[in-house]
Amino acid sequence: MSAVVETSRLTKRYRDLVAVNDLNLKVEEGEIFGFLGPNGAGKTTTILMLLGLTEPASGQAKVCGFDPTHQPLEVKKRVGYLPENPGFYDDLSGQENLFYIARLNRIPTDEARRRITRLLEQIGLGDDGERAVREYSRGMKQRLGIAEVLIKEPQALILDEPTLGLDPDGASRILDLITGLSRERGLTVLLSSHMLHQVQQMCHRVGIIVKGKMIAQGQVDQLGSAVFKERQWNFLVEVEGRVDGLESELRALHGVAGLEARNRGWFLRCTRDVRPEVLSLVSRRGLSLLQLRSEDTTLEDIYLKYFREA
Amino acid sequence: MSVVFWKELADHFSSRRFMILLAIIVLTGVWAIYASGQSIRQEAESAPAEFVFLLLLTSQSGGLFSFATFLGLLGPLVGIMLGFDAISGEYARGTLSRVLSQPIYRDSLINGKFIAGLTTVAILWASVLLLVIGLGIVLVGFPPNAEELWRMLIFTVVGILYVGFWLALALLFSLLFQRTVTAALGSLALWLFLTIFAPLIAQLAAALIVPDPSTPEGVVRQVDIANMFSRISPSTLYAETVQIVLNPLARGLGMVLAEQTQGFQLTPLALSQSLLLILPQLTTLIALVAVCFCISYIKFMRTEIRA
Numbered sequence: 127m128s129a130v131v132e133t134s135r136l137t138k139r140y141r142d143l144v145a146v147n148d149l150n151l152k153v154e155e156g157e158i159f160g161f162l163g164p165n166g167a168g169k170t171t172t173i174l175m176l177l178g179l180t181e182p183a184s185g186q187a188k189v190c191g192f193d194p195t196h197q198p199l200e201v202k203k204r205v206g207y208l209p210e211n212p213g214f215y216d217d218l219s220g221q222e223n224l225f226y227i228a229r230l231n232r233i234p235t236d237e238a239r240r241r242i243t244r245l246l247e248q249i250g251l252g253d254d255g256e257r258a259v260r261e262y263s264r265g266m267k268q269r270l271g272i273a274e275v276l277i278k279e280p281q282a283l284i285l286d287e288p289t290l291g292l293d294p295d296g297a298s299r300i301l302d303l304i305t306g307l308s309r310e311r312g313l314t315v316l317l318s319s320h321m322l323h324q325v326q327q328m329c330h331r332v333g334i335i336v337k338g339k340m341i342a343q344g345q346v347d348q349l350g351s352a353v354f355k356e357r358q359w360n361f362l363v364e365v366e367g368r369v370d371g372l373e374s375e376l377r378a379l380h381g382v383a384g385l386e387a388r389n390r391g392w393f394l395r396c397t398r399d400v401r402p403e404v405l406s407l408v409s410r411r412g413l414s415l416l417q418l419r420s421e422d423t424t425l426e427d428i429y430l431k432y433f434r435e436a
Numbered sequence: 437m438s439v440v441f442w443k444e445l446a447d448h449f450s451s452r453r454f455m456i457l458l459a460i461i462v463l464t465g466v467w468a469i470y471a472s473g474q475s476i477r478q479e480a481e482s483a484p485a486e487f488v489f490l491l492l493l494t495s496q497s498g499g500l501f502s503f504a505t506f507l508g509l510l511g512p513l514v515g516i517m518l519g520f521d522a523i524s525g526e527y528a529r530g531t532l533s534r535v536l537s538q539p540i541y542r543d544s545l546i547n548g549k550f551i552a553g554l555t556t557v558a559i560l561w562a563s564v565l566l567l568v569i570g571l572g573i574v575l576v577g578f579p580p581n582a583e584e585l586w587r588m589l590i591f592t593v594v595g596i597l598y599v600g601f602w603l604a605l606a607l608l609f610s611l612l613f614q615r616t617v618t619a620a621l622g623s624l625a626l627w628l629f630l631t632i633f634a635p636l637i638a639q640l641a642a643a644l645i646v647p648d649p650s651t652p653e654g655v656v657r658q659v660d661i662a663n664m665f666s667r668i669s670p671s672t673l674y675a676e677t678v679q680i681v682l683n684p685l686a687r688g689l690g691m692v693l694a695e696q697t698q699g700f701q702l703t704p705l706a707l708s709q710s711l712l713l714i715l716p717q718l719t720t721l722i723a724l725v726a727v728c729f730c731i732s733y734i735k736f737m738r739t740e741i742r743a
Contacts, residue, residue, distance in 0.1 A: 177537055180740040199539045207537040213530025217447075229439045230538040274534070 130155050130282045130314040136185035138171050145171045147338035153316050158308050160329035161318040168338040169318040177207055206275025210286040216260040220270050231278045245273040265296035282314040334432050349428050360421040364391035367413035379403050440548025448556040457514055468503040469568050473575035489580040492572050494682045504678050512627045515602025518553045520620040524610040533741050546736045557599045565592050590681050597721050598674040604728035611735050630669040638665030673717045680714045
């Protein structure tokens with residue numbers, strides 16, 4: 127395995143604002159890397175530097191083995207980039223839009239035609255290829271964008287907020303498409319997003335960037351243990367019956383560090399597994415237990431924790 | 437670059453904007469030529485003029501403006517219409533970053549766009565001129581001679597250059613202002629300023645420098661200074677060039693006192709002599725186009741492309 131995208135101490139300044147600060151990023155071949163961060167954290171700026179669309183103030187980047195600042199064309203030949211809110215020529219049809227991009231990539235006409243037909247089929251726009259892009263919905267445009275980055279048969283994809291502004295169904299279709307493609311063709315994917323749940327499911331590794339600094343990088347479960355120094359046990363308890371006084375008894379249990387009231391029960395943050403104690407407490411009071419569920423740290427927890435700290 | 441060029445060219449020719457421009461130019465052109473043709477036919481019966489075809493282009497006896505003036509007025513509009521959304525439009529549609537993330541050199545986009553615009557103008561101007569020649573032959577009854585053809589050809593080339601200047605300017609504005617509307621209004625404002633206000637300001641400036649034009653020398657000096665100033669404007673350069681190219685009898689551009697021409701026999705100048713007269717104007721016009729485009733080029737190469 128070799129790194130497809132690698133940066134070392136990459137920095138970008140806009141006058142007195144440091145947009146990207148000493149960023150070290152590594153994306154291995156064939157993996158899906160989630161690039162997470164709040165708005166204005168420097169995700170897009172980093173991506174622009176990876177493509178040579180803007181120059182870094184200092185530091186190095188290597189994409190597919192080339193330096194994007196000095197050999198942008200070599201990088202652009204190998205990397206498909208889908209910007210945030212990709213736009214198309216509204217008057218042209220989906221096919222014609224793809225054809226223009228194919229010609230800019232110097233793909234021979236016959237080959238381009240074949241690829242366009244196949245790709246439109248693959249992204250589910252087989253019947254809409256001849257319609258003007260003006261008539262496309264947002265989700266269709268986003269899918270057309272995916273087809274467009276694939277037309278040059280890239281080694282790697284860089285997708286900036288591919289699910290922005292899509293409904294949950296449209297978003298998960300896009301992400302399924304990306305996951306499928308990555309698996310099928312061994313594509314390396316770097317995607318920036320704030321759709322945490324989906325990213326958690328599909329990414330092999332994630333990096334979290336806040337205010338231009340990469341504050342955590344790694345597999346999601348590893349990140350969790352790094353954030354919460356000792357393992358955390360979170361439980362959701364829901365009971366039915368006379369509950370007055372139960373809350374203070376739960377709080378008094380050994381190992382319960384925190385307690386939050388939820389709709390019909392409590393959320394417990396504990397330092398150990400307190401399920402047996404909770405069970406016996408509930409049965410002693412003659413209440414019926416609706417559920418006792420263990421809740422793992424989610425990416426969202428990690429994300430929020432970092433945001434608050436930064 | 438050729439990919440961008442062909443796409444832009446196809447876009448221009450299929451756009452509604454181009455159809456409107458074509459209709460306006462053809463209609464006004466035909467009308468102007470027809471009007472001057474009618475009046476020339478009447479005059480020609482008494483005293484047949486030399487260079488009838490050139491007269492057809494410059495005579496304003498029939499209509500409001502002559503054909504040459506019309507093209508001078510519409511030219512900037514054509515240039516601005518073709519160029520004002522070249523970059524800002526791509527920005528607004530969000531296509532710029534997509535196109536520039538393809539393996540093409542960045543300058544091929546702006547070069548392709550500029551050359552496509554210029555080609556569109558050239559095709560438009562050439563076809564209008566051919567139309568005019570055809571119409572002229574019908575109206576006058578005989579074809580133009582070689583000298584007239586050469587002068588008309590130069591007139592066309594100068595016209596394309598002039599429109600090219602406005603195209604380059606609109607392109608620059610479309611880069612400077614990311615909003616399409618601002619770019620269009622900005623170029624239109626500059627056009628109004630250079631065409632209408634610049635000559636007025638030039639006269640004011642000349643009046644300040646030579647406050648008392650009581651002697652003939654004073655008058656000449658004042659007019660000369662006003663001319664110098666107004667030559668900052670490409671509209672003046674174009675107007676002067678056309679005036680010399682289309683009128684072989686024109687001797688110069690400055691003011692000529694009646695005493696100076698006494699005893700002169702007014703014979704037409706050879707083409708080369710006319711060209712010599714307008715060489716400064718012509719080179720300045722070319723330089724202006726080049727400078728305008730170069731600024732856009734450098735600016736475009738250095739901007740950061742955000743989606």
